[in-house]
Amino acid sequence: MNDHSSRYVSKLTKETYALILAGGRGSRLYELTEWRAKPALFFGGKFRIIDFPLSNCINSGIRRVGVVTQYKAHSLIKHLVRGWGHFKKELGEGVEILPASQRTSDNWYQGTADAVFQNIDIIRGEIPAYVMILSGDHVYRQDYGDMLVAHAETGAEMTVSCMVVPVKEAAGAFGVMEVDEHDRIIGFEEKPANPKPLPDNPDYCLASMGNYLFQTEFLFDQLRSDSKNMESDHDFGKNIIPSIIKESKVYAYRFVDVEKDQKAYWRDVGTLDSYWQANIELTMPVPPLNLYDPRWPVWTFQEQLPPAKFVFNDEDRRGFAVDSLVSGGCIISGSKVEKSVLYSNVRTNSWSHIESAVLLPEANVGRHCHIRKAIIDRGCKIPEGMEIGIDAEKDRARGFRVTAGGVTLVTRSMLGQSVGVKSVTDRF
Secondary structure, eight states: OOOOOOHHHHHHHEEEEEEEEEOOOOOGGGGSSSSOOOGGSSEEETTEEHHHHHHHHHTTTTEEEEEOOOTHHHHHHHHHHHHHHHGGGGGEEEEEEEEEOOSSSSSOOHHHHHHHHTTTTHHHHHHEEEEEEEESSSSOOOOHHHHHHHHHHHHHHHHHEEEEHHHHHHHSSEEEEEEETTEEEEEEEEESSSSBTTTTTTTTEEEEEEEEEEEEOOOOOOOOHTOOOOOOOOOOOIIIHHHHHTOOOOEEEOOTTTTTTEEEEEEEOOSSHHHHHHHHTTTSSSOOSSSOOSSOOOOOOOOOOOOOOOEEETTEEEEEEEEOEOOTTTESOOOOSSOOOOOOOOOTTTTTTEEEEOOOOEEEETTTTEEEEEEEEEOOEEEETTTEEEEEEHHHTTTOOEETTTEEEEEETTTTTTOOHHHHHOOO
16 A cells, blocks of 8 residues: 655655646637737736646646747747746756757647657656646646556556546537546547546546646657557547557546545636636635635746736726736726736726726726726727727727627737737737
8 A cells, every 4th residue: 555645745746757738829719829829828817827737736846847839939938937947957856948849850749749759858868757748728726746646556557637527518628538437547539529427427527637647668658659650640639548548557537626525626718708707707705716825826927016006086086996806017097997807017097997807918998998808918008988898799890809708809909009029029
């Protein structure tokens, strides 16, 4: 029987190398990822999406991490250098940036498995016993130490982190695992129309989170074999998992909230509607994601900014915010902000009303504006008197994007505001 002491968990985490796949484009976010990769997108008032899997690694005790980048990675790399470049390699820790560099062929990364395969020599140089493959574009809190213990206990060659979700929710949306009574994976389908339910609960199934744990040499063997298959898409979900479950020991690890004994917080903010919803959820009195837990801090880079400021207290010109997140450098000047998330250096001017909106850094809202259920991209200057999210047809006529869920996206280019050289290279 394995020892579950902190010393045992610490030994496992020290023997683990984590590889975060952060090259995703996030095409369903449309213009919001026009200049940035999805993992570099802002989230939660002061963070970026990549900060969540990175913080999970550090808080779990995994301090050897590689971040694989590809699509429009400048802002992501800049953030990683500023916020995650302080580790000491000589102490056996560090966050390395691994851009697509055609190390093994003339191709860029062709799939999730190929992205790992092209970095085999770097992983081998770390001499890990275990390799953890993590998605870089989801928001969640997870102690990977628990998953490592489960992996060691079962003697698995591969472990897939999964969430228990309703069958209807998983249909067409997630890779679904079929498991036996011991959670050994015996079948896998990529986004099936009719997911296989759990043996003990026909209304629920196990959906893959896109996070995997491997015995190192086993992983290398599978990657080498997959690289020679010209018919493969070189993807873990589509190719690697289905090809190994019959002959290899592959287990599902159920990710749950241990403290509350319920479904854990995990958000795929891959659409404009889900991105807006996940941000607005944080304004609740007791949000589903606790950003204020000192036991599990979310690490990031942030500029040294002055405190948020609220000015004017006249009867018809009062600057205030309620049920909202307001970041450093913001100035709420004679305007009303309700149930919104304001990122760094946002300014809202007199007699404006902002409700259920997400304003990314350096957005500036002119006087007498009314903004509702919208995402305002970084650096946008909203003209005086403009209404956004009030009349969908008017928004579309202006060239704004309105989603099926009624969220309006506004970017600088939609407003006819140029994205200059400085903005493109420094202001994402």
